[in-house]
Amino acid sequence: MRLEAKLALFNALSKLLLVLLGAVVIPPIVSRVAVAHTDQRLREKQAEVVQLIHRSGISTFVQGEAYADYNLLKQEYITLTPLPATADTVAHSPRIFNEPRQVDNEIEDFRILSEQFAEGGRSYRLEIGSSLATVELLTGTLRRMALWVLVIGALLTIVTDAAFAHYLLRPLRQLIVRKLRGVHHPSAFSYAPLDTDTTDFRRLDNSLNEMMRKIQSAFEKEREFMSNVSHELLTPVSILQSRFENMLQDPELSHTHSLKIVDSQKTLYRLRNTVRTLLLIANIENEQYLRDEAVSVAAVLADVTNELDDRLAQRELRLLEDLRPDYVVPQANRTLLFTLLFNLISNAIKYNRWGGSITVEGRPGPLGGYLLRVTDTGPGIAAEHLPHLFDRFRRFQAGASAPEGYGLGLPIAKTIAEFHKSELTVESEVGQGTTFTLRFP
């Protein structure tokens, strides 16, 4: 998962948690606030009533029986009740409590402030009530509002946080898209500095550039080394080869010496081919070859069979070509693909029985891509040798009947396959033959 997605997800989750917490915590707080608010109002009213009584005298309100005042919707009431002069009618300061009261044949819960006081030698009880339904209505409204504010706030911050993270992480995205994705070789790397003022990204970018420069310089050194080595090795080989050729032309050379020179020539060719092969592999691995042509497998195969026709005929081998359909390798190097197929097929010729056959079968891969299989009818390869088949300088068939070779054909094939992002595998059954499978992506 990308960093930005992770941040957004974490952000959303934490906000959700906050909203849930709010949903749990806000209602009791709100109702407490509402109750406190109601109590405060009741006390204010009580103070006003007391003031009125002082100013106008108690008789304005109470003449013998109790005074009661309700507002129209029974949300509030004020009663002033004269109390009989008994022991429990001592004056007490205001108390606030919840109690049901009957108002016009209806029983409702009220928040009540009750106070008893003495005035003009008599005791009175003052009650100011506020309907609890009203209080709850208020708490409900407050609660809803608080939750809405919370949810909207959460959503807003989620969006702004995501947008900010998106903005903040832009350099990182650019770093990945421009510098890392699709870079298989330092020469394809972009050294343009990243546009950012975030110190961490700046540092990341700088060290990435520096590292790539180091790798590139190492690559260049290796390339230079390969170039020097090839020069230093191939020049002496070249001298010897020319000298042997000149010596063979000498009419005074004895036959014995001629044979020795031919033998030396063989040894020299072997050295030359080994050096060339190693250079080829090194050059491919060093990305010295371009992969810029669309190449048809059938066309390359035709070139290869054209080169190998005579060898097939000499060993009375049949080559069965079965490409259904042909495949065009989109980014390929034709010369290298030729070498790859040439090596596979010349191998199949070399290690075949007299009068056998070679099948080249091409099919679309089951999971996309393309499969090319080269199957021979040779003696097969023992299972224990298969894992090392593509190792350099390894050959398995010993003895006089073994074909001459230096075990570099298959490593070359493998290197070229990898250069084309494809996979070269081998299956074999002793006595049945061997199949090389080339899997294009």
Next chain:
Amino acid sequence: MHVLIVEDEKSLHQEVRQFLLQSQYLVDSAYTYAEASEKIFVNSYDFVLLDLGLPGGDGLDLLREARQNERQEASFIILTARGAIDDRVKGLDLGADDYLPKPFSLLELQSRMQAIMRRKFGLKRQELTFGNGFQLDATGRTLRYQDQDVALTKKEFDLLHYLLLHKNRVLTRLQLGEHLWGNVLEDDSDSNYIDVHIKNIRKKLSQFAPTDFLETVRGIGYRVADAG
């Protein structure tokens, strides 16, 4: 035929020189960039065999310089052991006529030179007659005996042609093999493919006339004798 060898490696230089002298070429030598530059400016050659890594400069610059000199009509063949892949492309782009990576066979060098000469003088048909009435047309790639076509495979034809080009020389199997499959890195240099080819050529030709001219030199290789 006047040839300038530009090669700083003395031993190789001497071998190429000896070979060309034996083949009746007129040979001139340069071992450094400056020497070569001066000789190319002063003299006119048919061929310049050019090594790329020279003391004092890059052979490719020498080629560029020479191509700007209108009086110099030499054909350039680049001989190099440098590993770089694009040298070949660059060289041919600059107007080199051919490119031979070291190590190369002197015989291959000679046949490349002959091919360039034929191209240069517009010789449309190159016909070689041999063996009492065989005629090989290298351009049309046909072999005839008097008025009859002799059918050879591509490799058989190339092999016979190469032997004819180097008449009276013994060609080893390696030299022949390198000519036939020169571009392909092969690791079975000791194969008997060449022997089978020769056997087939003899079989096909002997239906028309004796093939004594195609000699086997025991343990070494094959030769087309002049007598034919």
